[in-house]
Amino acid sequence: MAAWKLGPALACGNTIVMKAAEQTPLSILVFANLIKEAGFPPGVVNILNGHGKIAGAAIAQHLGIDKVAFTGSTATGKEIMKSASVNMKNITLETGGKSPLLVFDDADMDQAIKWSHAGIMSNMGQICTATSRILVQEGIYDKFVEAFKKQVAEVSKVGDPFSDETFQGPQVTKAQYEKVLNYIEAGKSDGATLAMGGEAYKNVGEGKGFFVSPTVFTNVKSNMRVFREEVFGPFVVIVSFKDEEDALQKANDTTYGLGSAIFTKDIVRAHKLARRIEAGMVWINSSQDSDFRIPFGGVKQSGIGRELGEAGLDAYTNKKAVHVNLGTWL
Incomplete structure (x- = not known):
């Protein structure tokens, strides 16, 4: 789950604040040491641990953060949507299922x-x-x-x-x-x-x-x-x-x-x-097989947006239109 977010976010030139699930904090801390060893500049990838109701809520509500991506329960996803509305953050939610x-x-x-x-x-x-x-x-x-x-x-x-x-x-x-x-x-x-x-x-x-x-x-x-x-x-x-x-x-x-x-x-x-x-x-004629080049995500209350593939890159970019007038008039 961390790789699905870190990869496209970094490829698109973003800095990252990532909170691991409180139930599974150790693997991402080991990975954080590898990030430092790989030579990433300080401040590009920031890892923190904590409970979702405190640390996760702080991320979702922070005015200096423009985008939130979350994997977890539908109930928590709904709370993140509410919190992220404080500055209309772009959100990607991958939530529950009953497939x-x-x-x-x-x-x-x-x-x-x-x-x-x-x-x-x-x-x-x-x-x-x-x-x-x-x-x-x-x-x-x-x-x-x-x-x-x-x-x-x-x-x-x-x-x-x-x-x-x-x-x-x-x-x-x-x-x-x-x-x-x-x-x-x-x-x-x-x-x-x-x-x-x-x-x-x-x-x-x-x-x-x-x-x-x-x-x-x-x-x-x-x-x-x-x-x-x-x-x-x-x-x-x-x-x-x-x-x-x-x-x-x-x-x-x-x-x-x-x-x-x-x-x-x-x-x-x-x-x-x-x-x-x-x-x-x-x-x-299969179940659960996937490929990192194929978009992953759901509809209804299973989430918003897509991860992986080109769609995963879109989630960490904004499209900008630039109009240039060369001096003529209609």
Whole structure:
């Protein structure tokens, strides 16, 4: 996230004040030493740490800062918008998501299973673009659920994050761990079926660490919290759909619009749906793969603006029109 902002901002000649998330401050401090070692002049890149409500708010409200770029929750993004209005700062916001992954009955089932698993369970589900709503066509729904559960059981090894054998480590904080567990209870109380997981995982680190078992809910309705709200954990809902229109309606039934994925062998269908899905990014027969040359960002309450690619450079520049009169008159 730091590189996505530092690269284009520096390339366009800006100086930078960067605040790391309070949950993950150490890596950017190590990087700050490398910036100094690389020979950047003092004051070009400035790194500070602190809590968002204090240090982050000070940046957003500061009259000497012309641009703010933020990656984080939708709720925090809204607060930054309010604060940045003090001098009408240019803003780039990359916020929350509840990305749909559509699986049609003609899809390559093995590939759909592997990609959909990686799309939600990677990085403990702590990815803004995570495809956390899997929508599967009715005819293959039961088969998909069983195959998905088998994939999770075989691949999602929970354990020491420094071990090569581990697929899933702990959640980043106790607060996030408790949030995921609360959503598990919400899913059960709302009437969804807990198909797998749904509990704190204590079989690692002598009970220490904020581990959650990979969790799968089925029989989920669109009005349930687990369908509508971002969990940000190893937590997925699998919902059935009838046809293209039903799939599209369910995919777009969200306040978010960051990522999305479509699995089908019919490339014409895939492109037709890609145009109609309300999301900043669409993957066809994959999930989460990206390239620094391709714009990244969302629509609706998933953000404003784009990072990466040429669009990422635009965010750190202003266009100026210069009119020159050479001495004539109309």
